[in-house]
Amino acid sequence: MARSAPLYTLPSLPLLDWWLTGCLEMLEQFSDDEYECDFENHKASSSVANVDEWKWKLSLLLRSETDQEIVSRDRKDRRDYEQISNLAGRMGLYSELYGKVVVASKVPLPNYRPDLDDKRPQREVVIPLSLQRRVEGLLQEHLDRTQLSAGKVGGNADDASINKIEDTSQDENPDSFLDRSVMERVLQRRSLRMRNMQRAWRESPEGRKMMDFRKSLPAFQEKERLLQAIARNQVIVISGETGCGKTTQLPQYILESEIESGRGAFCSIICTQPRRISAMAVAERVSAERGEPLGEAVGYKVRLEGVKGKKHTSAFLYQWNFTSTPAK
Ligand SMILES: Nc1ncnc2c1ncn2[C@@H]1O[C@H](COP(=O)(O)OP(=O)(O)OP(=O)(O)O)[C@@H](O)[C@H]1O
Numbered sequence: 284m285a286r287s288a289p290l291y292t293l294p295s296l297p298l299l300d301w302w303l304t305g306c307l308e309m310l311e312q313f314s315d316d317e318y319e320c321d322f323e324n325h326k327a328s329s330s331v332a333n334v335d336e337w338k339w340k341l342s343l344l345l346r347s348e349t350d351q352e353i354v355s356r357d358r359k360d361r362r363d364y365e366q367i368s369n370l371a372g373r374m375g376l377y378s379e380l381y382g383k384v385v386v387a388s389k390v391p392l393p394n395y396r397p398d399l400d401d402k403r404p405q406r407e408v409v410i411p412l413s414l415q416r417r418v419e420g421l422l423q424e425h426l427d428r429t430q431l432s433a434g435k436v437g438g439n440a441d442d443a444s445i446n447k448i449e450d451t452s453q454d455e456n457p458d459s460f461l462d463r464s465v466m467e468r469v470l471q472r473r474s475l476r477m478r479n480m481q482r483a484w485r486e487s488p489e490g491r492k493m494m495d496f497r498k499s500l501p502a503f504q505e506k507e508r509l510l511q512a513i514a515r516n517q518v519i520v521i522s523g524e525t526g527c528g529k530t531t532q533l534p535q536y537i538l539e540s541e542i543e544s545g546r547g548a549f550c551s552i553i554c555t556q557p558r559r560i561s562a563m564a565v566a567e568r569v570s571a572e573r574g575e576p577l578g579e580a581v582g583y584k585v586r587l588e589g590v591k592g593k594k595h596t597s598a599f600l601y602q603w604n605f606t607s608t609p610a611k
Pocket residue numbers: 500523524525526527528529530531532564568
């Protein structure tokens with residue numbers, strides 16, 4: 284006798300679980316909108332199959348030597364979060380819900396994960412460029428010191444010996460004290476630091492104000508011509524009206540252009556003055572224009588011996604030996 288056909292065709296047993304899970308997922312998709320609107324308050328019943336699936340996933344995680352965590356953006360996982368969290372806890376794992384993301388991990392999880400925060404770009408902290416450069420300068424300085432301590436100079440150079448190197452680097456004849464390549468490295472790093480500091484100053488509000496003033500001086504119009512003339516000639520004569528910027532600006536243009544080309548620390552400038560008082564005043568003014576304390580790149584010497592024919596001339600100096608500068 285022929286059997287009547289069944290009303291429903293059920294899948295075979297191994298497929299049953301998969302089939303039921305599929306049906307549940309379809310149901311969840313239909314209710315997505317409602318879920319999005321009321322996720323916080325809505326305590327939907329959890330899907331047993333999903334939690335079972337997590338049991339399997341978590342045990343794989345525990346066994347894995349390379350994976351540290353599972354990250355899931357699945358809606359159904361968020362809905363089942365409480366159960367997943369309990370499950371993870373029982374298995375000795377940690378879990379956290381970050382907005383729309385469920386994470387289970389072998390290690391304790393923080394309250395906030397920037398990498399899982401979709402809105403993070405809006406919270407970006409903008410550091411002013413001048414501050415950034417200052418930090419870069421300080422960092423570079425620290426690295427210089429660390430590398431020098433670990434490097435060639437004596438092998439066990441401490442801060443004091445590094446300072447000694449930096450001081451002697453300004454000596455007129457450093458070769459007698461230090462190996463040339465070490466000196467070269469010190470000067471290169473110092474040049475980099477000078478460039479960072481110069482840029483930071485120019486981008487700071489006070490630096491911008493000072494630059495505006497300096498640009499208003501007549502000498503500024505001649506800056507490029509002056510630098511070209513210096514590059515092409517051994518000797519040049521410049522004349523200009525009083526207060527146009529011959530004393531304070533021209534040497535600075537040279538130093539600044541050397542600093543920008545990464546050779547700042549290799550550049551020494553000496554500007555003689557007829558009186559000690561003017562040497563001191565100009566040195567102070569120029570260091571203020573550069574946003575530096577007196578005695579940094581700019582200083583003065585009240586008696587400058589050894590300059591031909593000028594036995595006791597005072598001068599203000601860039602990148603020189605300021606050891607006799609009283610104000611330092
Ligand atoms: N100590 C200072 N404080 C404030 N501003 C200063 C100071 N020294 C110079 N300046 C400003 O910088 C400008 C340029 O001065 P600088 O001494 O470079 O000119 P100069 O061409 O060398 O003049 P001079 O021919 O008289 O020596 C001046 O016009 C002045 O406005």
